Amino acid sequence: MFSLAQSFQRQGLVGLGAISSMMFSAEAEYLDANLKDNVADHDGDDDVSHDLTDLDSCVGEEEQHNVSKKNDIGCNMHQVKELVNEKPQQQHMDREIGFLDIPYERDNLEARNEYQNDGTEDHAKVRPVPYEDEKSYEDSFTNKDRSVSESGSHHFLFEIPYEDDNLKVSMEDSMNSVGKVFLNDIPFEYDTVTTSSESFTQGGDYTEVEEEGHELRHERDVMPIVEETDFDGDEVAVRTLFNSLGDEQEESVTESKGSNTCGKDYGSSTEDILAALLERLGETKVPTNHKNENEDVPLINDEDETSRVEDGEREEEEEEDEEEDVGWLPGFRVDVEVRPTSHLGENQYGIFALQNIPANTLVWDWTNRLQAYHCSEVESYIRNNFRDDDLEGIQTFLRRGFVLRAPSDNHFVSSMTDSIGFMNCSMSPNCRHQRATRDIHEGEELTLDYSFYGNPGWYVAICHKYGIMTSCEIAERQSKLGHNRFLSADYNIDDTDDSVLAKNLWLEKYISSIR
Ligand SMILES: C[S@@+](CC[C@H](N)C(=O)[O-])C[C@H]1O[C@@H](n2cnc3c(N)ncnc32)[C@H](O)[C@@H]1O
Structure with a gap:
């Protein structure tokens, strides 16, 4: 497989095996002077966060989609409370809870308190309220869907995990209390989901029922996709696609099919939620105009790569990739390119905008191009993948990677196949938490x-x-x-909340999942 590094090399930007990543002299001086230093406390600065990413940015704004409002979940506090108080009646409730990630609305948070008497966790079972009464609600399911509820109930209750920092509500139509709600920016509307379950009896089979009349669109930012498993890992098929083609196409933008599932509940602790989200978010991070991020591209050094790929194959792949690599760099969600940054030293590169990027735009997102190595493995990894005398290669490997903060600080995250490894440091950064901190101009x-x-x-x-x-x-x-820390006033992403731990957990899970 033609690798990203080869692509960079092809562009004359980076040669991983032969890269001359000689230590920048200032860097060497610094090391000399500071090797024994107790490295500064990096927690103290008020603009320094403990985490790299932001759950809210798992799906960028461009993935917040407009879909039909007709079956939006209501925002009426009374409705929500009623539904919450109406505890599940099903005889087989545990088998009939659908683990679809249903968003919730601000009012639900209060409802949660009434319903949550189960101890420590924030926990709610809230039925979405798209229909006025139970019958019309159930009628909304296809016959096929309903026929599967043979175990005795037509109730469909959804387990809704939430945390304050997951919550996003945008009111579409305040007059009619119609809201668009997001769980980590993943929009959900009831009419975008078809629920089908055949497995309320023993066995765990499932049937997918596609909702009719919804055209499936594959656009570059269609996401998220979850297939063949639900958040718990139960056997289930869930496929949720959204895109952002704009209002004019809003009736046709979504297809989603899910199935209720059997088996264990996932909880609503932070960790559980993150685990659930991970399932969704870990899959689809690279724009479809790039090659599949699931491809095995363990890019370590040029020679390994060379020996792995036959010349003929490579040429063929190069041709394919030439098209794919046009535009976004892997991991980046905006148009950028790698250019030399010679003021930082020989063979130093950086990421440059090829477009104007408005403040708060998601510029980069996690992909499983990143590879995480436990701290105990890093040395052996280096030994196994680099020649002893390949100091430059090793340095490149190390400097292009990063380590997150605790509790994820026991992994080295290598970004050799992800362009994030080219992003340089500034005390007046224009990016943070994957987003633009201010308007960034082309160039x-x-x-x-x-x-x-x-x-x-x-x-x-x-x-x-x-x-x-x-x-x-x-x-x-x-x-x-003397570079003072400075964050633009345009930057309005709140990173002062208490979600640091949550984000780190998410990262840790992400890291484990991509190992
Ligand atoms: C993640 S890499 C960034 C890409 C790097 N310029 C390259 O081409 O390999 C981090 C390395 O870039 C260099 N670097 C990044 N920001 C720097 C800065 N503000 N001053 C000096 N060197 C910097 C350091 O060598 C650092 O180890």
């Missing part, structure tokens, strides 16, 4: 403040062993050089 370099990365001892040790600075040290040096 500007995209930068991050590396201070938010983790800097555990094992990572410091390994970087120093191979003669490079850790990400945090780069930031620290910038700071010492």
Whole structure:
């Protein structure tokens, strides 16, 4: 398979095997001066967050879609409360709860409190309220759907996990109390989901029923897709597609089919929610104009890659990839390119905008191009994949990766096949939490403040062993050089909430999942 690095090489940008990533002299000086330093506390700065990503940015704004409002979930507090108080009547409730991620509305949060008497977890069973009464609600299911409810009930209750920081509500029509609700920006409307379940009897089979009249569209930002498993890993088929083609096509933009599932409940603790979201979000992060991120592209050094791929095959793949690599770089959600940043040293590169990027735009997103290595494996990984004398290769490997903050700071995340590894550090970054912190103009370099990365001892040790600075040290040096931290006023992403742990957990799970 033609790899991303080869693509970069082809563009004359990076040669991983032969890359001359000589230590930037200032970097060397810094290391000399600071090797024994107790690396600064990176928590203290008020603009430094503990995490890299933001759950809210798992699906970018461009993925917030307009779909038909006719069956929107109501926002009426009374309705919601009624439904919440109407506890599940099913005899086989545990088998009839559909694990569809149903969004909720602000009012539901209060409803939750009434319903949540189960101890510690925020936990609610809230039925969406798209229809006025039970009958019309049930009638909304196809016959086939209803026939599967042979176990005695036609109730469909949905388990709705939520956390305050997952909540997003945008009122579409305040006059009619019609809202569009998002769970981590994943929009849901009742009429975009068809529920079918055949497996309320023993066995766990399922039947998918596609909703008629909904045209399936595959656009570049169609997402998310979850197939063959629900959030718990139960046997289920769920396929949810959204796109963002705009209002004029709103009636045709969605197809979703899900099935109620049997089996264990997933809880609504932060961790559970993140686990559930992970299922959805881990899959579809690279625009479809790029090659499949699931491809095995363990890109370590050029020679390995060369030996892996036959020449003929490679040419063929190059041709294919030439088209795919036009436009976005892997991982990036906006049009950017890699260019030399010689002011940082020889063979240093950075990411530059090829378009104007409005503040708060999601610029980069996680993909499973990133590869995580447990701290205990990093050394052996290096030994197994680099020649002893390939210091430059090792340095490149290390500097293009990063370490998140605790509790995820026990992994080295390699981004050798993801362009995030080219993003340089600035104390006045124009990106943070994957988003633009201000309007970025075409031609500007995209930068991050590396201070938010983790800097555990094992990572410091390994970087120093191979003669490079850790990400945090780069930031620290910038700071010492007098670059004051500055975040644009345009930046309005709230990272002061208490979701740090949640985000880190998400990352940790993400990392585990892509290992
Ligand atoms: C994630 S990489 C960024 C891409 C890097 N320029 C390259 O081409 O490999 C991080 C490395 O870039 C360099 N770097 C990034 N920001 C820097 C800065 N503000 N000053 C000096 N070096 C920087 C350091 O060598 C650091 O180890």
